[in-house]
Amino acid sequence: MRGLPLPLAALVDQLSTLPGVGAKSALRMALNLISRPEEESKNLATSLSELHEKVGFCPECGSFSERGHCAICRDTRRDGALLCVVEQPVDVLMVERSGFGGSYHVLHGRLSPIDGIGPEQLTIAALEQRVAKGGVRELVLATSATIDGEATAYYLASAFASNPITISRIARGVPEGGELEYLDEFTLSRALEQRIPW
Amino acid sequence: MRGLPLPLAALVDQLSTLPGVGAKSALRMALNLISRPEEESKNLATSLSELHEKVGFCPECGSFSERGHCAICRDTRRDGALLCVVEQPVDVLMVERSGFGGSYHVLHGRLSPIDGIGPEQLTIAALEQRVAKGGVRELVLATSATIDGEATAYYLASAFASNPITISRIARGVPEGGELEYLDEFTLSRALEQRIPW
Numbered sequence: 001m002r003g004l005p006l007p008l009a010a011l012v013d014q015l016s017t018l019p020g021v022g023a024k025s026a027l028r029m030a031l032n033l034i035s036r037p038e039e040e041s042k043n044l045a046t047s048l049s050e051l052h053e054k055v056g057f058c059p060e061c062g063s064f065s066e067r068g069h070c071a072i073c074r075d076t077r078r079d080g081a082l083l084c085v086v087e088q089p090v091d092v093l094m095v096e097r098s099g100f101g102g103s104y105h106v107l108h109g110r111l112s113p114i115d116g117i118g119p120e121q122l123t124i125a126a127l128e129q130r131v132a133k134g135g136v137r138e139l140v141l142a143t144s145a146t147i148d149g150e151a152t153a154y155y156l157a158s159a160f161a162s163n164p165i166t167i168s169r170i171a172r173g174v175p176e177g178g179e180l181e182y183l184d185e186f187t188l189s190r191a192l193e194q195r196i197p198w
Numbered sequence: 199m200r201g202l203p204l205p206l207a208a209l210v211d212q213l214s215t216l217p218g219v220g221a222k223s224a225l226r227m228a229l230n231l232i233s234r235p236e237e238e239s240k241n242l243a244t245s246l247s248e249l250h251e252k253v254g255f256c257p258e259c260g261s262f263s264e265r266g267h268c269a270i271c272r273d274t275r276r277d278g279a280l281l282c283v284v285e286q287p288v289d290v291l292m293v294e295r296s297g298f299g300g301s302y303h304v305l306h307g308r309l310s311p312i313d314g315i316g317p318e319q320l321t322i323a324a325l326e327q328r329v330a331k332g333g334v335r336e337l338v339l340a341t342s343a344t345i346d347g348e349a350t351a352y353y354l355a356s357a358f359a360s361n362p363i364t365i366s367r368i369a370r371g372v373p374e375g376g377e378l379e380y381l382d383e384f385t386l387s388r389a390l391e392q393r394i395p396w
Contacts, residue, residue, distance in 0.1 A: 003290070003291045003294050003295075004262070004291060005252070005253045005262045005263070005264050006264065007245065007248060007249060007252035007253050007264070008249070008253050008262065010245050011242075011245040011246065011249060014238075014241065014242045014245055015242075017238075018227045018230060018231070019223075019226050019227060019230045020223050020226060020227070021227070025217075025218050027288075028217050028218060029216045029217060029218070029219070030249075031286075031287075031288050032216060032217045033216070033246070033249060034249055034250065034253060038249075038250035040212075040215075041246045041247065041249050041250060042246070042247050043212065044209075044212045044213070044243075044246050045242075045243040045244070045245075045246035045247035046243070046247075047205065047208055047209040047212055047243075048209065048231065048239045048240070048242050048243035048246070049239065049240050049243035049244075050205060051205060051206070051209060051228075051231060051232055051236075051239050052232065052236035052239060054203070054205035055203045055205050055206050055232060064202070064203045064206065065203070066203050066204065066205070088229075089229075090225075090229050092201070093201045093202060096201050
């Protein structure tokens, strides 16, 4: 906005690169911050500057970890032979909420030739090492139900086909609470195709 | 979200205090920031921590100012005798876009008894001093067209009634491009009442 002091305009520019934040809401946030006590902006600044130092990734599974191996990989009560393969660290949190008791492998992305993301850009080599070391019984491919996610699952299923492990894919169908009236035809078609005996 | 590393959870909490940002979009922003180069979070942190140091208020009009008097108060080509009274510094930017050539006085709020905002919490004493010094010809009351904004305008009009200056209020009516079909009845009623000869 014309007339906005430069430091405020710079903050608006930076805020508007965040997902779901346009120029107008970035301005609203910046004006809100400047109207609040200086301490609050400072605290937010501290959280941001320490973010990458304090939050890293588990060297074993690639999920979020504050230091070394993550809590899930360190938990000996969990089934380390059952690996749920997901795209992003946040997906681990989502699967955790479902009560899954196995371990994880985070790909840190999904195959996307158009964006130049091939198998080398993902943590597939690390997954191959984990499987080669033995001790993995099943890979649950929990990549997203999108074209790229499906392609990634297909690639992994092929890559690990020669290993004596079970490979599975999370089920697709009608979501819990889903009303048929509001469902897209592809989901419904898939749910009918993959119907299971009562 | 359960399982979120603490530094990330703290960032999500802080982001979700921003206007228009809920827990879900705050999480999305935090995950986006952690997936981007560390430098970008650091830069945003710097902008935030310097915000209050670098952006202050003009000692004359109360608008944004990076240092001392603001560019508008320093501009001798502007009409310093015509003061537009607004609620917030950002309102100055909005009025500037309209091509207004006078000067400003920012109240830094509006009367709101329910929030404990009385005349003492606003910069009304400073406005009285500016008027008392002489050189002010007209006060254009440009507080918002809300109940509190209207009450603030009413208060100011009464407070300055004994001064030999003109007091005016910005016009209210149909906004530019406004179709009658979508207009509320109060705006339309006001526009009819305050109709002007062709």
